[in-house]
Amino acid sequence: MKTTRRDFLKVAGVTALGMAAGAGSALANSKGAYLPHYEHMAPGHQHLTAKRxxxxxxxxxxxxxxxxxxxxxxxxxxxxxxxxxxxxxxxxxxxxxxxxxxxxxxxxxxxxxxxxxxxxxxxxxxxxxxxxxxxxxxxxxxxxxxxxxxxxxxxxxxxxxxxxxxxxxxxxxxxxxxxxxxxxxxxxxxxxxxxxxxxxxxxxxxxxxxxxxxxxxxxxxxxxxxxxxxxxxxxxxxxxxxxxxxxxxxxxxxxxxxxx
Amino acid sequence: MLEKALNGNKYYWWWIGLLLACIAVGAYNYVLQFQHGLQLTNMSRDVSWGFYVAQLTYLVGVAASGVMLVLPYYLHDYKKFGNLVVFGEFMAIGAIIMCLLFVIVDLGQPKRLMNVVLHPTPNSVLFWDMIVLNGYMFLNIIVGWASLEAQKKGVPYAKWVKILAIVSVPFAFSIHTVTAFLYAGIPARHFWLTAIMAARFLASAFCAGPAIMLLLLFIVEKVAKFELGEYAVKMLARIITYAMIFNVFFFGLELFTAFYSQIPGHMHSIVYLFAGLEDPATGQHLGVMVPYFWTAAFLALLSLALLIPSTTRNCKPVLIFALLILIAATWIDKGMGLVVAGFIPNMFEGVTEYMPSSTELFISLGIYAIGALVVTVLWKIAVSVKKAAA
The missing domain is CATH 3.30.70.20 (Alpha-Beta Plaits)
Structure with missing residues (x-):
C-alpha cells in the first residue's frame, strides 16, 4: 500500500485532534469535573496497599x-x-x-x-x-x-x-x-x-x-x-x-x- | 415448507391452542417474576439453584434424541433410521430452546444476558455451555431443514449436509459433557465432585432422549398414520435399554464409592435423598425428597426389568409403559435429585430444603409448552413432507 501525502495529512490531523482532546480532559480532571475510573485505583498518598x-x-x-x-x-x-x-x-x-x-x-x-x-x-x-x-x-x-x-x-x-x-x-x-x-x-x-x-x-x-x-x-x-x-x-x-x-x-x- | 404447519385438522388446532394457553400462563408468571425478582421462587441462600436448573440439566439430555439417530445413520450408514433422523434432529431443537429458556428465567438480571458474550470468559464452564448448546442447536436446524428440503425436492441431500451432521455428533457429546462439568468441577459439593458425572450425563441422555422421542413417534404413528418401520423401533428400544443399563450401573458406582469408603461428605447427599438428614442446628429430621427418590429408584429398576428381556421389550404396550417409567425415573434422578441434593447439606453442614414454588412450576409449564409447540410444528412439517414424498 502506498502512503500518499493526502493519507499522511489525514492521519496527522486525527492524531492532533486526539491529543487536543486528551489535553482537554486532563484539564477537566484538574478542575475535578471528571475522574476517570483508574484514578480511584492508582495508589494515592493515603491508599493502603499490599501484595496480598x-x-x-x-x-x-x-x-x-x-x-x-x-x-x-x-x-x-x-x-x-x-x-x-x-x-x-x-x-x-x-x-x-x-x-x-x-x-x-x-x-x-x-x-x-x-x-x-x-x-x-x-x-x-x-x-x-x-x-x-x-x-x-x-x-x-x-x-x-x-x-x-x-x-x-x-x-x-x-x-x-x-x-x-x-x-x-x-x-x-x-x-x-x-x-x-x-x-x-x-x-x-x-x-x-x-x-x-x-x-x-x-x-x-x-x-x-x-x-x-x-x-x-x-x-x-x-x-x-x-x-x-x-x-x-x-x-x-x-x-x-x-x-x-x-x-x-x-x-x-x-x-x-x-x-x- | 413452513406453510405445512398451517394445515391441520381440528385436533391439531386444539392442541396448538392448548399449548398457547400454557405459554400465556407461563408468560404471565414470568412477568411477575421479572418485576418482583426471584423471591417468588423457593430458592434460597443455601439452595441457590432449583427447578429451573434441574430442567436445564434434564433437557440437555433430551437433546440427545438427535445424535442417537444421526450417529447410526450418517456414520454407520444404518439406513433403517433414514425416515426418522429428522424427527430426532427437530426434537433436539425443541429441547435446546427449552434449555436456553430455562437458563434465562433463572437469571437474576436477564437484561444483562449478553454480558456472557460481551465479556467472554473461557475459564467459566457456563461460557462453554453457551457455545456448545447454541452450536448444537444451529447444526440441527441447518441439517434437519436441509435434508428435509432435499427430500421434498426428491433429490439426495448435499454433501455438506452430511459433513455438518457428522460435526454435530461431537457437539452432541459435548453438550452433555460440558453441562456435567458445570457440576463436576466445583470443589466443595461432594455429590457433584465425581469424575463419572459426564459419563452419567451421557448414559442418562442416551436413554431419556430417545425414550421421549419414541413415545412421541408412537403418537405421530397413530394420529398421522405415519409408518415408523418395525426395525427402527426395535433398534431404538435396544439403544435405550443399553443406555439405561449404563445409567443405573454408573449410579451404583457412586453408591459403592460413597458407602464403602464411609467418607461422610461422600455419603451425606445420597443419605439425604434416600433417608433424609438431621439439621444439626435445629435437630429436625428433614427429607422432603425421600419419597420421590425411592420412586425414581424403583421405577428405574422396574424399567430395566421390562426392557432387558426381548419378549417384554418387543411387546408394544409393555414397551410404552417401560418408557414412561424410565422417563419419570431419569427426570427425578437427573433433575431435582442431582441439582438440589448437591446443595444439601449446605456449606455449613446444615440442611435447608427446597421444593419449587407455584411461580417456578407455572413458568416451567410455559417453557415446556414452547418446546412442545416447536416440536409439534417442526414434526408436522416433517410428516407432511415425508408423506408427500412417499
Whole structure:
C-alpha cells in the first residue's frame, strides 16, 4: 500500500485532534469535573496497599454475641446490607458454631471452650478462588492485592459463584434490597435485585487509608495486613500462634485465619 | 415448507391452542417474576439453584434424541433410521430452546444476558455451555431443514449436509459433557465432585432422549398414520435399554464409592435423598425428597426389568409403559435429585430444603409448552413432507 501525502495529512490531523482532546480532559480532571475510573485505583498518598491482604481473627478474644454485634453492625451499616429475615437473607459478616464453621475439622471430644464459642464468618478472599473461576462474565474477579471483588453492574445473577463458593460467603438479592436498609449510608452504593454480593475487605476504606470496618470495630481482636510481606505484623502473629483456615484441603487457600 | 404447519385438522388446532394457553400462563408468571425478582421462587441462600436448573440439566439430555439417530445413520450408514433422523434432529431443537429458556428465567438480571458474550470468559464452564448448546442447536436446524428440503425436492441431500451432521455428533457429546462439568468441577459439593458425572450425563441422555422421542413417534404413528418401520423401533428400544443399563450401573458406582469408603461428605447427599438428614442446628429430621427418590429408584429398576428381556421389550404396550417409567425415573434422578441434593447439606453442614414454588412450576409449564409447540410444528412439517414424498 502506498502512503500518499493526502493519507499522511489525514492521519496527522486525527492524531492532533486526539491529543487536543486528551489535553482537554486532563484539564477537566484538574478542575475535578471528571475522574476517570483508574484514578480511584492508582495508589494515592493515603491508599493502603499490599501484595496480598489477609486477616487474623483471635477467636479467644470474643466471648459472646455481644462481642461480635458491633463488628457486624459496622460492616452492614457501612455497606448498606439489607436486613432480610428468612432463608433468602443477605449477609456479609456473621457468626456460626465451630462445627458449622470448620466442617472439615470434626473433632471428637472437642474442648468445651471451642465447642461453645461462635466464629466470625466472611468471604475468605481465597488466593485461588473458585467463584472467580466459575463466573461467566468476570463480574467477580481477583485484584492484584488479593481481594476478591464484585462488579454488581456486570453480574447477570446466574449464581454459579454461590454454587462454587465452599464457604457460603455469597448472598443473592432475591428481591429489591433497598426497602430493607434501615439507615442508608449515602457514601456506599446500594444494590438492585438479581445480583450477588459479599464482603469486599472494605476496598473503599483501604483506598482512603482506613482499615476495614470490622477490623476497626474489633478494637484489636482482628488484625488485618499484608500476607505477602514477611515482616508485616500479621505474618508475625501467624508465626507465633497456631491458626486454622476453613476447609484448607480444597486448595482454595483462604486469606482469613483463626487463632483458636 | 413452513406453510405445512398451517394445515391441520381440528385436533391439531386444539392442541396448538392448548399449548398457547400454557405459554400465556407461563408468560404471565414470568412477568411477575421479572418485576418482583426471584423471591417468588423457593430458592434460597443455601439452595441457590432449583427447578429451573434441574430442567436445564434434564433437557440437555433430551437433546440427545438427535445424535442417537444421526450417529447410526450418517456414520454407520444404518439406513433403517433414514425416515426418522429428522424427527430426532427437530426434537433436539425443541429441547435446546427449552434449555436456553430455562437458563434465562433463572437469571437474576436477564437484561444483562449478553454480558456472557460481551465479556467472554473461557475459564467459566457456563461460557462453554453457551457455545456448545447454541452450536448444537444451529447444526440441527441447518441439517434437519436441509435434508428435509432435499427430500421434498426428491433429490439426495448435499454433501455438506452430511459433513455438518457428522460435526454435530461431537457437539452432541459435548453438550452433555460440558453441562456435567458445570457440576463436576466445583470443589466443595461432594455429590457433584465425581469424575463419572459426564459419563452419567451421557448414559442418562442416551436413554431419556430417545425414550421421549419414541413415545412421541408412537403418537405421530397413530394420529398421522405415519409408518415408523418395525426395525427402527426395535433398534431404538435396544439403544435405550443399553443406555439405561449404563445409567443405573454408573449410579451404583457412586453408591459403592460413597458407602464403602464411609467418607461422610461422600455419603451425606445420597443419605439425604434416600433417608433424609438431621439439621444439626435445629435437630429436625428433614427429607422432603425421600419419597420421590425411592420412586425414581424403583421405577428405574422396574424399567430395566421390562426392557432387558426381548419378549417384554418387543411387546408394544409393555414397551410404552417401560418408557414412561424410565422417563419419570431419569427426570427425578437427573433433575431435582442431582441439582438440589448437591446443595444439601449446605456449606455449613446444615440442611435447608427446597421444593419449587407455584411461580417456578407455572413458568416451567410455559417453557415446556414452547418446546412442545416447536416440536409439534417442526414434526408436522416433517410428516407432511415425508408423506408427500412417499
Amino acid at each position: 491482604w489477609g486477616m487474623v481473627i483471635d477467636t479467644r478474644a470474643f466471648h459472646g454475641e455481644e462481642d461480635f454485634a458491633p463488628l457486624i453492625e459496622a460492616c452492614h451499616k457501612e455497606h448498606n446490607v439489607p436486613h432480610l429475615p428468612g432463608k433468602q437473607e443477605v449477609k456479609w459478616l456473621w457468626t456460626d458454631s465451630f462445627h458449622a464453621s470448620f466442617p472439615h475439622n470434626h473433632q471428637e471430644f472437642l474442648a468445651e471452650r471451642v465447642h461453645h464459642s461462635r466464629y466470625l464468618l466472611l468471604c475468605n478472599h481465597c488466593d485461588n478462588p473458585p467463584c472467580v473461576r466459575v463466573c461467566p462474565t468476570k463480574a467477580t474477579f481477583k485484584r492484584e492485592d488479593g481481594i476478591v471483588m464484585m462488579d454488581m453492574h456486570r453480574c447477570i445473577g446466574c449464581r454459579f459463584c454461590m454454587a462454587g463458593c465452599p464457604y457460603g460467603s455469597r448472598s443473592f438479592n432475591f428481591q429489591d434490597p433497598r426497602p430493607f436498609i434501615a439507615e442508608e449510608n449515602p457514601v456506599y452504593p446500594t444494590r438492585m435485585k438479581g445480583v450477588v454480593e459479599k464482603c469486599t475487605f472494605c476496598t473503599e476504606r483501604l483506598a482512603e487509608g482506613k482499615m476495614p470496618a470490622c477490623v476497626e470495630a474489633s478494637e484489636g481482636k482482628i488484625v488485618f495486613g499484608d500476607l505477602g510481606d514477611p515482616d508485616s505484623e500479621i505474618r508475625h502473629i501467624l508465626a507465633e500462634n497456631f491458626t486454622l483456615r476453613r476447609k484448607p484441603d480444597l486448595g482454595t487457600s483462604p486469606s482469613v485465619f483463626y487463632i483458636i
